[in-house]
Amino acid sequence: MTKKKREVDIVVISDVHLGTYGCHAKELLRYLKSIKPQRVILNGDIIDIWQFKKRYWPKSHMQVVKYLMGWVTKGVKVYYITGNHDEMLRKFVGFKIGSFKIVNKLVLRFNNQRAWLFHGDVFDVTMQHSKWLAKLGAVGYDMLILLNRAVNFISDKMGKGPVSMSKKIKNSVKSAVKFINNFEQTAADIAISNKYDYVVCGHIHQPEIRKIKNEEGEVTYLNSGDWIENLTALEYANGEWALYRYFEDENVAEHETEEAMERVPENGQLFENLQKEFNLLQK
Template sequence: MADKREIDILVLSDVHLGTQGSEAKALLQYLQSLAPKMLILNGDIIDIWQFRKGYFPQAHWAVLRHFMNLAESGVPVYYLTGNHDDSLRRLTPFRLGNIYLQDKLLLELDGKRAWFFHGDAYDPSVHKGRFWAKIGGQFYDWSIMLNRGMNRLLKPLGVPPSQFSKRLKASVKAAVQKMNDFEQKAIEVGMAKGYDYVVCGHVHRPQHREIVTEFGQLTYLNSGDWMEHRSALEYVDKAWQLYHYRAEDFAAPACFEGVENKLEELLRSIEDGSLDRFSRL
């Protein structure tokens, strides 16, 4: 196996583990190819909104186990809460060994200040209509599965893959942004606070934008998602870059043998004392 690629910081968001639209197998392949010095999980990693008993495939558990293994090996893992895992906000801030459960994170990176948070704080569609936001999330998940099924059927016929679920998501979000563009609000707040980087997730749209206004300049970054875009942010050699997964870059499928579909297996490291108990930060 080739040597793992070393990066300073890896940022993931909107993995939505526990849903059929989550690309957990592809994510595991990507994770197994890396050796990050820090991992930031920027919200909606586990989709608690759509969680249902009986559906949490081995690949999804394997991704969580990989996060735990990184923490056990000494890598700081920051889990920042999002709207689909907002029930965890009742616990923040908490620490579990090298795993930090928080709502936001401020870092100084090579003399520059970076503000990490999921982004739903500035999205009125989440807070003013949570019920409909949940329904919309389920509909989007179903549209992804339908999209994938159609593409599998059409592939033998030489028909290019359709991406109507992406267009559906974009059209819905565009309507919300006409009322209140949360990204613009995040940028404005970031500039007012003097941050150099604002790093979000939430909208499933990978971005790397340099913003220059009369009030200052700032880099806006969005890690995208692991449902359709299969994207991440990497900080290497004092620079940010967007990563986009390509199956052809990986010779073998991700391995998750021995990962049982039980929460007790995931938490065994806590029970046997290999990780510290939860403690207030």
């Protein structure tokens, strides 16, 4: 018996990093199959073009892409906001086909409120002139995730719970904590000055929903987290934002990834055009 899907008005997903060893594509696919969204915001770093290698593109990663494309063919509005790891897509900003569109930022209006959405790498001033250093850090982060998986495998065999090495490092390094705090405050300050009700980011892999104030006013800051460590997303339904956490969802496992994929409606032109654009990125 097919389990009924949860209906959500908006879902925001970021920092999936398809094409890397740290990506939890199977878990993401289970989540996608458990919801029925009206609008989908892919808020950057969905495909990790920085580290993309043809020799590593598992079936589960392609299934995520196909499932998202399936939503497009059904008329679900899907916005792809560019990030730093998929910055090559910025040359295609404005590209639109069906209900799919590539943008650098997005402003959504609903219930007489405005939400400002962008990835967040624009704040990385220190990295703008040292891209090679940022890419080196990304490779190191991916290796840390691989090592973390090995540690958790051993930990599981010993009957202990999982640990996040990268989280422990972030929480123990004052500069990392300061960067996150500065990131959130900067995003909030700009949003307040522009009279937005919400500011929605990704990038720092730190899921969050909280109100931030300054002398000019207040805004609700939201961050969708990631699908490397936290496995989180943002959902807007019944007039409220909520933070979805995969590890706290007791029902999502019922939507198995190995079951037959829902048939993607035939739309050869859509698939062909998207495939051409993707091939261009690899040249």
